[in-house]
Amino acid sequence: MLYQYTQTQLSLFEGIYYVVVPKDHLLRQMLELCDFSKIYDELKDKYCPDNGAGAISPVLLFKYLILKAMYHLSDVDVVERSKYDMSFKMFLGYRPEDEVIHPSTLSKFRTQRLKDVNILDLLLNESVNIAKANGIIKDEVDTIIDSMHIGARHNQKTPEMIIAELARNVRRSVYNSGDAEKWKKRFPAKADKKGLDALIQYCYQLIDIIKNDESLKFQAKVHENLNLLAEVLAEAEQPETEEHTYLTPMDPDASIGYKSAYNPFYGYKDHYLLTLNRIIIAAVFTAGHINDGGQLPLLVKKAQNNGLSIHSVIGDMAYASKQNLEFTDAEGIKLVGKLNPVISAAMLNQERDGFTYNKDARRFICPRGRMSEKGTESASKNNDSRRRSYRFDASGCVGCPLDGKCHKPGTKSRVYTVVIPSELNQKQQAFQESDEFKELMNHRYKIEAKNSELKYRYGLNKAESTRLIAMSLQGATAMFVANMKRIMTLIAQKEK
Incomplete structure (x- = not known):
């Protein structure tokens, strides 16, 4: 059963908040600006309305996720801090004397209640509406587009790489047991670069040599590594239809993309639109191999659905494709991107x-x-x-x-x-030579700074969980916090 969320109830100790949490505190300002009841409206269908025990409010749990993104904390740490940090308790809607949730509740909330919920658009639209209400964003905006690489929680490794690494661990543990030079002479020639079949054959030879040696019989570390290697070798020889524990990619939604011709990464991409005053107005998360330029129409449509008119889109060469030139020309949008040389x-x-x-x-x-x-x-x-x-x-x-x-x-x-x-290419070539194009292109650097902020201040350099839906949730809370901080900074500048 789900009850309507209410903010702090009456308490004899409520006055503590007004003493220890100043008016200009970030969390207090966010409470004044944001309408978190939309979270309740979005998630209420995920709960039974009239049966069972009372559920913990989804608004409360979602506020925990915002605090995680804002302060870059784990589930355990954010719950622990909410026990004694009055700014946290005030933001969450607790009374000072209230008990807090168990950390495992957050994990269940993410996996069970946030499935098939478009939290990303919900939060970005809320922050955009707040920005519009405070005069930070106008109805017609110039925007910058870019994508950002995000590493998966687990690095993808081929079966050869995994088995070779386990074999190295076995050899290292044997060397540490004593007389490393003797063992190096006894072990067969390495087969790390000779293919999977040759590597498996090498590992079985390695196992036989170690198992038949009495001096290693009581070396626990050696046998732990050896048993793990033997288990993975058995898995490698199973048909592909068998369920694998060690040799399958750890994140099925992530993929290999390229930052440059010789610099691959394994993970996701974050594609987004940024206004010139650095407010994120639309975003989408994809696997790492997805083309950057193909996301421009989707991002523009998302921004338009939120009541914004796009005057221009500033991007790099990847966005000046035929399809994007046709789309922006039909929409009356100026595409500020250089044509392919x-x-x-x-x-x-x-x-x-x-x-x-x-x-x-x-x-x-x-x-x-x-x-x-x-x-x-x-x-x-x-x-x-x-x-x-x-x-x-x-x-x-x-x-x-x-x-x-x-x-x-x-x-x-x-x-x-x-x-x-x-004709479109000729028109774009002429636009490239104009002063307006050059002036707008001068704002391109701003999105690089935003990429750095999202990566290193809000933790979007690496995924915290597996699957694309979890990546989108992590990105949604990080971008919402980044937007709200930026909006509050711009409001303070206006008031001066």
Whole structure:
């Protein structure tokens, strides 16, 4: 049974809060600004309304999660601190003399009550509405878009990596037992880089040598590592349909992405929109391999659903794709992102290789000054742009110092082909040269600072739990706290 949540009840000791928690305390200000009753409305259907024992209020439990994100505490630590920290008790709605919850309640709340609940949008929309009500955000905003890499709780390792690491632990424990040089000579040649089958065969040889040695019979640490290795080897030889404990990825929703060509990571991505005064207005969490640019339409729609009109979106080259250019053009949004250099280079092709275009004749002039025939157009393979080909009569190239360089020797004609970018690309290229584009692009650095803040102040550098839903919940509370702190800072600046 679920009862309606109420703030602090009457108590003889209630006056303690007004003595020890100052008016400008962060938690006290947050209580004044936020309407947490929306949490109750969102979660009440997850409880039985008229049967069973009274449930702990979901608003109270959710406030605990906010305190975890705000102060970067574990479940045990946040509950322990709420026993004696009056600012915590005031924020949670306890009376000073009330008992607190058991830490395991938070784990059950996350896993059982927050399934299929869009907490991320709920909290971000609440913070945006608070910002709008206090004049921090206008109805039309310029935004910055980016994605942030988040490591999974567990690193992904291949079976070869896991077995090789366990074999190293066995060898290390044997070496520590004494006479390491003797054992190094007795052990077979390592097979770490020879494939899984060779590695398994090596490990069985290692096990046989150690088990048959009487001097290691009473070495507990050696046998603990040896037994674990044997258990994993047995698992590796089972069919793939068998349930694996050690050799499966620990987080089935996480995946491998790349920060650069040679810098992979295993985990998630956080894609979000940030206003120029650093308020997060929309976000989505995905697996690590998901493309950055494809999230732009979804984020814009989320912001629009919350009553915001997007004037511009500032991003890096990953967001200046054909699909995003078409979407922003249809929505009347300015996409402040540079085109791929390949596209830009195609527009300047004639400047690169010496062939120039005569706009009056509408034909190309070769480096020696000879004019081409009339150009013919054809569609490119991906239909993103068209190509125009200009034919030169090779008979007039005899004796030219470029003969054989600008066309193949012996050919009767030379065809010079240029890419004609789509109208959207040409429009974007012209926008890139404008002062407005350059001025808006100067704000791009702000989202890098926000990435650092979310990672290292609010713990979004690494997932605290497995599964995407848990990652979204962790990100939702972290972003909500970051927004509220920023909003309170901007309100204080306005009042000065």
